[in-house]
Amino acid sequence: MNARSGMSRGKKLAVAALAAIVASALPGPVSAVADTGRDHPEHWGVITRNTVGSPVAALRNGPFGSFGVQGSSARPAYGRGSLGIEVGDSGEKVDFGNEVDFYGDPVLGLTKVGFHVFQTGENVASGGAENMPGIRFEIDPNVSAHPGDNYSSLVWVPDAAPVTDRWSPFIDATSTGYWYLTGNETACTQAAECTFAQVKASLDDGGEKPTIHSAAVGKGRDHMWIGAVDGLRVNRTVYDFEADGVRAHRAG
Known part of the structure; x- marks a missing residue:
């Protein structure tokens, strides 16, 4: 002693x-303080309503590498794990998200959104450089021109990943890629791509404000994609995907 x-x-x-x-x-x-008021790992999982076929969206360790890759790009952005996604063909679709903790939050209150991704050369060969997972918020658009419409999906489609066969830096959904609404509630449709600022402005029509139903990372229905996502950020909270659950951290 x-x-x-x-x-x-x-x-x-x-x-x-x-x-x-x-x-x-x-x-x-x-921050080392994990309690952000949204630290409910049991609320995260595959959103069954939005899953088609037999894709996989599962919490896992790694990926580490690819072989020969070293440094920060050789490991998940946070901790040791990530959300692994496997979508086999154009008929499959999967959303992994949270239908509880974002419910009722203001869409116009979104200020920072994005994630880190592990993209592979095989995914690019399958569907092109922009073959990527995205972020989807199910929302009540509350658009005055469509008073009976209380559902739409607010979708972010990323640009091509800046790197392949390794972990990317943070990809900022508020300044890259494009956004659209699935129900044609505004001019921001899949055929008329909008910036983050434009899609928010299109929903701010002076009436009742739009609210969030759920938030998710998803892929499909277009091309095969097998990779991983980590460090999903929504405003000041970063969601760290680990093999044993989802941890919420306060962003720096």
């Missing part, structure tokens, strides 16, 4: 090891 500290050398090593594990689980620009 160390008389000065009252702690054995073995116990000190155990404490140091535990601290190292905790620190390694929180890389990146996030």
Whole structure:
């Protein structure tokens, strides 16, 4: 026993090891305080209503690599895990998200959205450089011109990933790619792509404000895609996908 500290050398090593594990689980620009008011891992999962065929969206460890890749791009952005997505063909679709914690939040209150992605060369060969997963908010658009319409999907389609066969840096959905609404409630349709600012402005028509039903990361129905996503950000919260659950961290 160390008389000065009252702690054995073995116990000190155990404490140091535990601290190292905790620190390694929180890389990146996030606070060590996980409780953001949205830390409910049990609320995350495959949204069955929005899943077609037999795709996979599952929390996993890694991916690490690809082979020969080192540094920050060789590991998930946060912790050790990610959300693995496998969509086999154009008939399949999957959304992995949360139907509880975002319900009733203001669409116009969205200010920061995006994620990190593990894109592969095979995905690009299958569907082109913009063959990517996206972010989908189910919303009540509350557009005055369509008073009986209380459902639409607000969808972000990313640009091509900046890198392949490794983890990307954060991809900002508020400044890259395009957005659209699925129900033709405004001029922002899949055929008439809008910026983030434009789609929000199209929903702000002076009447009742649009609200969120759910938030999700998804893929389909277009091309095969097999990869992973981590560090989904919605405003000031980063969702860290780990094999044992989804952790919410305050963004730096």
